[in-house]
Amino acid sequence: MRVHAYAAPSPSEPLAPTIIERRDVGPNDVLIEIKYAGICHSDIHTVRGDWGPRPYPLVPGHEIVGIVAEVGSEVTRHQVGDRVGVGCMVNACRDCVNCRNGDEQYCRGGMVATYGGVDRDGTITQGGYATHVVVDADFVLSVPEGIDFAAAAPLLCAGITTYSPLRRWGAGPGKKVAVVGLGGLGHLAVKIAHALGAEVTVLSQSLKKQEDGLRLGADHYHATSDPGTFTRLAGRFDLIINTVSAPIDVDAHLGLLAVDGTLVNVGAPAEPLALNVFSLIGARRSYAGSMIGGIRETQQMLDFCAEHHIGADVELISADKINDAYDRVLASDVRYRFVIDAATLG
Structure with missing residues (x-):
């Protein structure tokens, strides 16, 4: 099946x-007519070679929602007409200990990324900046009716990337949670942490988004450009979710944690981050990382977001604005996620 798409020809050329x-629909495959695809900062990192060489031409996009157009003969979980989504992976070995535990994102054999990955049949995967995609049914999520469809797309990456660590490290009533950065990831971290019942603080470079942060569910908002912030908030938080894809002063942020607190990195800067081990030793603190979630947990996240009426704040764009959107993402000029209307691809 030949479909319209937008691709990066090389690391330095516009999409x-x-x-x-797209491959033929196999017995356990689902053909999805894509309706919306979110633009993730990792799309930009990937196509521009920040995280290593990639196969080109490359179609990015791993925040995909659409309608089932066809199902294979063995598919029972999805039917034609269903609202569905696809996130950051489209396959895994399914047999290693991590896959069996529902952590397919940490597949010992390497999960297959939605784009730029090598699928089990040896083909290179191409992502969601396209009109259609064929995906193994086991990696297709159900999108509940309670979420606006365009606003649901970023949940397939940004939503699960923040939901998973918030759940794992116990965000909830009685917990003080800080979110570093109020961008595509951060604004959803605030919404989800608030819905979980935590006391939420945004730590941003400036106060220019303070009104937004409080509207989204934050209880407090502080500027990290003010050195006094790190003095006033020292030892305050049980959990800090760092969502920014740029270097931060790790030691300064670790100093904001209470005893047994954890700083979790979900943003992925291209540059290495440094820390002084005494920032950990001094209060039995932990520094961790987290990457999306398994299929079961991603479905749990979608159901949670539907129950609490959580979707991304999105700016809907046509396909011919993708390159402009990339520049605006890098300039932090979006509130808070660009979403491509796939109807404009054809």
Whole structure:
């Protein structure tokens, strides 16, 4: 099947319209007519080679929602007409200890990324900046009716990337949670942490988004450009979620944690981050990382977001604005996630 898409021809060239081939629908496959695809900061890192060489031309996009157009003969969980989503992975070995535990994102054999990955049949995966995609049914999520469809797309990456560590490290009533950065990831971290019942603080470089942060569910908002912030908030938080994809002063942020507190990195800067081990030793603190979630947990996140009426704050764009959107993401000029209307790809 030949479909319209937008692809990066190389790390240095703008994305451009193209035609790609999708595989035939196999017995356990689902053909999805894509309605919306979110633009994730990791799309930009990937296509520009920040995280290593990639196969080109490359169609990005791993925040995908659409309608089931066809199902394979063995598919029982999804039917034609269903609202569905696809996130950051489309396959895994399914047999290693991590896959069996529902952590397919940490597959010992390497999970297959939605784009730029090598699938089990040896083909290179192409992502959601396209009109259609064929995905193994086991990696297709159900999108509840309670979430606006366009606003649901970023949940497939940004939503689960923040939900998973918030759940794992116990965000909830009685817990003080800080979110570093109020961007595509951060604004959803605030919404989800608030819905979980935690006391939420935003730590941003400036106060220019303070009104937004409080509207989204934050109880407090502080500027990290003010050195006094780190003095006033020292030892305050049980959990800090760092969502920014740029270097931060790790030691200064670790100093904001209470005894047994944890700083979790979900943003992925291209540069290494440094820390002084005494920032950990001094209060039995932990420094951790987290990457999306398994299929079961991602479905749990979608159901939770539907129950609490959580979707991303999105700016809907046509496909011919993708390159402009990339520049605006890098300039932090979006509130808070660009979403491509796939109807404009054809």
